[in-house]
Amino acid sequence: MNKLRVRQLWFAATLLLSLFLMLIPLPGPLTPFKPYWPALILLYWCLQSGDRVTLGLAFCLGVGADLFDGVLLGEQALRLTAMVFIALRFRSRLRFFPMWQQSLAVLGLLLNDRVLLLLIRVFAGDPLPPPEYWISPLVGAVLWPFVFLILDDLRARLRIHDT
Amino acid sequence: MALNRDDQSPLFAPGVAGTLRLIVYLALACVLMVLDHRGGWLGNVRYGLSIVVEPIYRIAGLPSQGFQAATVAFADRQRLTETNQRLREDLLLANAKLNRMASVAEQNQRLKELLDTQHSLSLNVQLARLIGVDLGTFRHRIVLNVGARDKVQAGQVVIDARGVMGQIVEVMPTTSVAMLITDPNHAIPVTIERTGLRTVAYGSRGGDMLVLPNIPVSADVQSGDKLVTSGLGGRFPPGFPVGEIRDVAQTASGTFLSAQARPAADLDRSEDVLLLHDLAEQDGPPPLAPNAGPPAGMAPDPNAPPTAPVTPTLPKVTSPTTTPVPARAASSTETSPAGTTP
Numbered sequence: 001m002n003k004l005r006v007r008q009l010w011f012a013a014t015l016l017l018s019l020f021l022m023l024i025p026l027p028g029p030l031t032p033f034k035p036y037w038p039a040l041i042l043l044y045w046c047l048q049s050g051d052r053v054t055l056g057l058a059f060c061l062g063v064g065a066d067l068f069d070g071v072l073l074g075e076q077a078l079r080l081t082a083m084v085f086i087a088l089r090f091r092s093r094l095r096f097f098p099m100w101q102q103s104l105a106v107l108g109l110l111l112n113d114r115v116l117l118l119l120i121r122v123f124a125g126d127p128l129p130p131p132e133y134w135i136s137p138l139v140g141a142v143l144w145p146f147v148f149l150i151l152d153d154l155r156a157r158l159r160i161h162d163t
Numbered sequence: 164m165a166l167n168r169d170d171q172s173p174l175f176a177p178g179v180a181g182t183l184r185l186i187v188y189l190a191l192a193c194v195l196m197v198l199d200h201r202g203g204w205l206g207n208v209r210y211g212l213s214i215v216v217e218p219i220y221r222i223a224g225l226p227s228q229g230f231q232a233a234t235v236a237f238a239d240r241q242r243l244t245e246t247n248q249r250l251r252e253d254l255l256l257a258n259a260k261l262n263r264m265a266s267v268a269e270q271n272q273r274l275k276e277l278l279d280t281q282h283s284l285s286l287n288v289q290l291a292r293l294i295g296v297d298l299g300t301f302r303h304r305i306v307l308n309v310g311a312r313d314k315v316q317a318g319q320v321v322i323d324a325r326g327v328m329g330q331i332v333e334v335m336p337t338t339s340v341a342m343l344i345t346d347p348n349h350a351i352p353v354t355i356e357r358t359g360l361r362t363v364a365y366g367s368r369g370g371d372m373l374v375l376p377n378i379p380v381s382a383d384v385q386s387g388d389k390l391v392t393s394g395l396g397g398r399f400p401p402g403f404p405v406g407e408i409r410d411v412a413q414t415a416s417g418t419f420l421s422a423q424a425r426p427a428a429d430l431d432r433s434e435d436v437l438l439l440h441d442l443a444e445q446d447g448p449p450p451l452a453p454n455a456g457p458p459a460g461m462a463p464d465p466n467a468p469p470t471a472p473v474t475p476t477l478p479k480v481t482s483p484t485t486t487p488v489p490a491r492a493a494s495s496t497e498t499s500p501a502g503t504t505p
Contacts, residue, residue: 023223025297027230034297055181059188063195067216069298070209070333070340074195081192085185124200127347129301130369 003159010158011052014041014151019065032132035140038065038076039083039113043106043144044151046087047095058084072124079116083109099145106144110137213335220296220306220338227295231434287440289313291321293433294338303346303370305329307436310337318398320439326404326427327351327392328436343430344405345370353405354393358383361393364405364424371430373406378420384411390424400439 018041026034038061046053062077069076086109087094094105114137118129209216235243291307298304309315311334321328321341329349333340344351346366353364353375360382364373378384388408394401406424414421 020219020223023219023296023298024226025295031297055184055188059192062192067209067212068219069302070304071298071302072196073199073208074192077195078189078192081185081188085181088181120196124196127368133301 006158010155011045011049014045015061018042019061019068022065023068032135033139035136035143036110036113038062038080039110040106040140040144040147041151042080042084043087043109044148046084047091047102047148048152048155050088050091053084053088055081055084055088072120075117075120078120079113082116083113086112099148102148103141103144107137107141110140113137209333210335213338217310217335217338220294223296224294224306288322288437289315289440291436291438293436298340301370303329303343303349303366303430304332305341305343307331307339307341307438308337309438310335310339312336315339315438320399320403321436322403322439323428323433323436325429326406327399328426328428328430328433330398331438344428345373345426345430351399351405352393352395353390354401355384355408356389356391357385358388360384361395364390367423371426372409373424373426375408375422375424376414376419378411378422380413380418380420382420384408384420384422386410390427 015038018038021037025031042053042058042061058080059077062075062080063073065076065080066073090105094102097105111134114134118133122128289309291309294306294308296306298306305321305328307315307321315331315334317331317334319331321330327344329341329343329346331339332342342349344364344366347368347370349366351364352361354361360378362375362378364375367374373390375390386408390405390408392399392401392403392405404427406426408422408424411420411422413419
């Protein structure tokens with residue numbers, strides 16, 4: 001019982017942390033390199049415990065992120081829902097990929113996410129973004145193995161401390 | 164065990180229920196977006212949820228604040244003394260300029276009083292600090308630490324020591340969001356200081372420059388020209404520096420000149436900004452002057468009975484004022500013992 005609660009707390013804490021990381025700015029010239037943290041963390045949980053991540057959760061996280069962002073309510077909700085759907089669909093295969101293939105898959109997912117964002121913004125009447133717009137998915141894919149390993153390690157440690 | 168868990172996401176079978184749910188959620192998100200884009204009620208929702216959002220902004224702003232504190236704490240002495248020296252020189256220069264301007268301003272004020280105009284050179288400003296929060300990719304917005312409780316309103320102009328930074332677009336109880344002038348969705352009416360040509364400066368795609376896409380081909384525009392706000396449009400008051408033109412080229416169609424300008428304000432380095440309180444004059448006719456004509460005491464009472472003009476007004480005015488006073492005093496003496504007895 002206690003173990004379950006700790007795990008749920010850890011799950012919620014990582015998701016909240018991802019929202020914080022999204023809000024924390026990087027120093028000026030590094031700004032385009034910032035990865036899309038909520039997506040990375042949500043993907044990790046998708047692969048690690050797929051029964052806990054549902055489309056509804058992705059939607060709620062996205063709406064929360066939109067509230068913090070304050071740009072367009074529903075934008076990130078749509079993006080995260082679409083991404084989680086694809087990830088859950090291919091979860092069984094993605095889990096057994098070697099790390100570099102997983103990174104490539106994450107790159108694909110993040111690029112798809114950027115295309116969605118581009119579509120939404122163009123529909124909303126914004127101009128096309130500059131080329132730096134496409135750097136962030138690459139950074140996300142490069143960071144993916146580290147995110148995965150660190151979160152996995154932390155999870156294993158928590159479980160050990162718990163028992 | 165693992166196989167049992169995988170029942171929920173089988174290797175190849177497409178889940179119809181999952182797709183259906185996806186469609187429902189996507190539709191919901193689209194509805195939200197359209198409603199928000201059309202109605203713009205995200206601001207209201209955010210205002211309601213600001214109890215949650217604002218502390219999170221403050222916490223998320225802590226790292227950048229700490230970073231700045233650390234740079235100050237670990238900056239070597241020499242750099243600090245250099246900065247101090249530079250600031251002193253700036254202050255000296257600014258004060259000297261101010262002293263020279265003071266007499267001119269006074270003269271200007273007197274002349275304007277002679278001309279009976281309402282413009283004034285004094286600034287009514289409010290200091291605000293930036294909160295270091297990133298509001299999404301390629302969104303040129305900043306968060307300030309003042310809000311509706313500090314009487315901030317949407318549309319107020321944000322400036323720093325060098326020029327116009329942007330305007331407030333969203334107000335929450337203790338924080339507010341400002342759109343920078345380099346946002347692609349932002350436009351600011353400007354005048355080229357040297358020639359007086361009026362045009363509009365838009366934000367650029369890259370987000371660090373301003374674009375002036377429609378200058379007439381015959382216009383005299385050079386790189387190095389200063390841009391100041393023109394005051395047209397009723398949002399930005401006139402005369403504030405906006406930027407400096409960097410290069411001028413013909414547009415692809417050849418019908419206009421297009422110029423690039425660098426913003427005058429330190430958009431990515433300013434920590435303290437000023438909010439202007441006087442909004443520019445609104446469009447349309449000015450409101451009626453409130454105290455035109457004789458003072459209100461001398462005006463006849465519109466509620467007075469029609470017989471009033473016949474009889475002399477002086478005793479009539481005094482008699483109603485004298486009668487309520489004893490009545491009120493009597494009532495107060497009645498109530499005060501009642502209040503003390505229980």
